[in-house]
Amino acid sequence: MKSDQEVLIDGYLSNSLTALQKQEFNKLMSEDQQFAEEVAFHEKMKVAIRLEERERLKARFNTLDPQSNTKKMWWYAAAAILFFGIMGWWGSAQFSRDSENLYYSYFEPYPNVVEPIVRSDAEQSGLSAQAFAWYEKGEYEKANDAFATLFEENQKAADLFYQAISLMALDRSAEAIPLLEQQKEEDSFYEAAQWYLALAYLKEGQESQARFCLERVREAGGFLSSQAIDLLNELDNTK
Amino acid sequence: MNKEERFVQDIRKGDKEKLEKIYSDNRDHFLTFARKYQLHDEQIKDIYQESIIVFYENILDGKLVTLQSSIKTYLFAIGKYKLIQYLRKEEKYDVFPFEEKDLLDHISIQEMPSEEELDGKTAVLRTGLRQLGPKCQEVLRMFYYEGKKLEEIQMQLGYESKDTVKSQKSRCIRQLKKLVGAYEK
Numbered sequence: 001m002k003s004d005q006e007v008l009i010d011g012y013l014s015n016s017l018t019a020l021q022k023q024e025f026n027k028l029m030s031e032d033q034q035f036a037e038e039v040a041f042h043e044k045m046k047v048a049i050r051l052e053e054r055e056r057l058k059a060r061f062n063t064l065d066p067q068s069n070t071k072k073m074w075w076y077a078a079a080a081i082l083f084f085g086i087m088g089w090w091g092s093a094q095f096s097r098d099s100e101n102l103y104y105s106y107f108e109p110y111p112n113v114v115e116p117i118v119r120s121d122a123e124q125s126g127l128s129a130q131a132f133a134w135y136e137k138g139e140y141e142k143a144n145d146a147f148a149t150l151f152e153e154n155q156k157a158a159d160l161f162y163q164a165i166s167l168m169a170l171d172r173s174a175e176a177i178p179l180l181e182q183q184k185e186e187d188s189f190y191e192a193a194q195w196y197l198a199l200a201y202l203k204e205g206q207e208s209q210a211r212f213c214l215e216r217v218r219e220a221g222g223f224l225s226s227q228a229i230d231l232l233n234e235l236d237n238t239k
Numbered sequence: 240m241n242k243e244e245r246f247v248q249d250i251r252k253g254d255k256e257k258l259e260k261i262y263s264d265n266r267d268h269f270l271t272f273a274r275k276y277q278l279h280d281e282q283i284k285d286i287y288q289e290s291i292i293v294f295y296e297n298i299l300d301g302k303l304v305t306l307q308s309s310i311k312t313y314l315f316a317i318g319k320y321k322l323i324q325y326l327r328k329e330e331k332y333d334v335f336p337f338e339e340k341d342l343l344d345h346i347s348i349q350e351m352p353s354e355e356e357l358d359g360k361t362a363v364l365r366t367g368l369r370q371l372g373p374k375c376q377e378v379l380r381m382f383y384y385e386g387k388k389l390e391e392i393q394m395q396l397g398y399e400s401k402d403t404v405k406s407q408k409s410r411c412i413r414q415l416k417k418l419v420g421a422y423e424k
Contacts, residue, residue, distance in 0.1 A: 044361055
């Protein structure tokens, strides 16, 4: 692209074209396909830069906010690890390291099957849509809070389930366990909940509980059963 | 020029710390104010952050060169406007009276398409932008987001001449095109 064309495009984007330049710009737009494409590219690029910068600013603002509890949790976790070390429970530590590895290789947040995000849909507003939007964007801290509020309001098992997954994604599986245990057999997320429960128990080093849940998943014979069988085999092999 | 106008000037020139100070100084007050509308704290924080960004972009666009009122009043006018927008979308609550109408006439709120509405091309461009070197990212950001002139960028980044900045910018765009082309294949 010629350099004077770039000047025209930049002037157009910053709304600073002179009357004469405007004429030239419009002429090129209607006659020169390549120029028109160049303008379209620049416009998109400008939007992309703006979105990038906004995201960066938000991330920066988040660091300015008073620290939430996650940091504290880390300290508790660190203290717990230290405690086990001092007690000399090497065997148990060994197991928990292996099982933790298994946890990380199997854990993946459950897809959002409740509120697929379609922004143009006017029906989709409210905290529920917002919660799932955060969940999909990986903003689990926010999602966790929102699902907790939703569950308090509506007592829907699905919200509790997604809150638990958000917690696990935040590495807070111990807190997720009691939530997952509340899923009843007739709830639609029961089987998935058993699968995540197994992973959470593994993370917490409770292998027998984990196996118990995995066997349930296997017996249910649903879409998670093959994964459950794989994980059970791996547990046998790490023995 | 009063103290607050100088503050705004500094932000326009690139002093992010001052923007951060505005953010921190007014956050709690805004949270308290917005809680009356039964919103979740996280939602309020989102609205507040978006308001600060609108405020910042208006400074960059040179719309707040002279202040008719304090920074805080401006910021809250934007914040309330954003809050009303949000509550309307929710269709849940009665909208509260909005007294700062004439203030808002001086402010433009650049609505951006939500991420889901954008076509794939923008997403690809964003990925491409992140692959560029820091120099390129900086030049493009200063020129296209902060609206700085080539001379200002030259001064701030210590380039030899305005033309060096210009050719650097063209080079970065070419590089971006190449990256985007590679993703699209």
